[in-house]
Amino acid sequence: MNILGISGSPRWGGNSDAAARRALEMLGGVAQTTFLRISDYVIRHCLGCRECMSLMRCAIRDDDFERVFEQWQAADVLIVSAPVYWLGPPGAMKDFIDRSHGLYAHADKPFTRKQAAIISVATASGFEPHEAILSAWLEHYGARIIGKVRLLACEKDDLLTNPSQLRKLDEFVQGVKARLQ
Numbered sequence: 330m331n332i333l334g335i336s337g338s339p340r341w342g343g344n345s346d347a348a349a350r351r352a353l354e355m356l357g358g359v360a361q362t363t364f365l366r367i368s369d370y371v372i373r374h375c376l377g378c379r380e381c382m383s384l385m386r387c388a389i390r391d392d393d394f395e396r397v398f399e400q401w402q403a404a405d406v407l408i409v410s411a412p413v414y415w416l417g418p419p420g421a422m423k424d425f426i427d428r429s430h431g432l433y434a435h436a437d438k439p440f441t442r443k444q445a446a447i448i449s450v451a452t453a454s455g456f457e458p459h460e461a462i463l464s465a466w467l468e469h470y471g472a473r474i475i476g477k478v479r480l481l482a483c484e485k486d487d488l489l490t491n492p493s494q495l496r497k498l499d500e501f502v503q504g505v506k507a508r509l510q
């Protein structure tokens with residue numbers, strides 16, 4: 330089993346990175362794990378050209394989108410960890426989501442048979458619409474959501490220095506682990 334942990338935060342070493350890395354560490358016993366930061370790649374904005382509707386893939390070819398999407402497709406389990414930015418995922422993550430539009434009409438959904446878990450991080454609010462975007466996208470492409478968790482953290486090291494939020498994350502990951510075995 331391959332588990333891909335994705336951080337959708339532009340902040341290197343922040344709470345979403347930490348949550349994804351910790352989840353992968355805990356799941357390492359049951360699977361091969363890989364960590365990926367969306368913001369480490371060049372992913373251009375969707376241009377809205379709609380050429381993808383006939384091409385069945387994105388018309389933009391000169392960036393890392395396909396290389397990154399292939400990593401998502403190669404995984405059995407997706408752990409998506411992202412901060413809430415104004416009620417939704419950060420721009421880099423949203424660009425990645427938008428760029429998958431070319432697969433929208435594919436009969437073979439790219440995430441079929443994949444299980445996905447969503448870790449959301451915010452200072453205080455906005456979890457619901459954020460989770461709605463991530464869930465709708467993952468489910469549209471065939472993934473089954475096996476869990477969601479909402480973590481409170483603001484500054485870079487907040488999560489790793491907050492025992493109650495770490496406990497919440499650990500309990501969540503234990504639940505995910507139980508569902509995978």
Ligand SMILES: Cc1cc2nc3c(=O)[nH]c(=O)nc-3n(C[C@H](O)[C@H](O)[C@H](O)COP(=O)(O)O)c2cc1C
Binds near residue numbers: 345413450451484
């Ligand atoms: C542009 C921007 C928008 C944000 N919007 C929200 C928000 O709507 N609700 C909230 O509670 N926190 C919001 N935050 C705070 C982040 O969710 C919080 O700092 C989080 O811990 C960042 O995660 P990271 O360390 O993984 O980058 C925002 C932060 C930024 C930079």
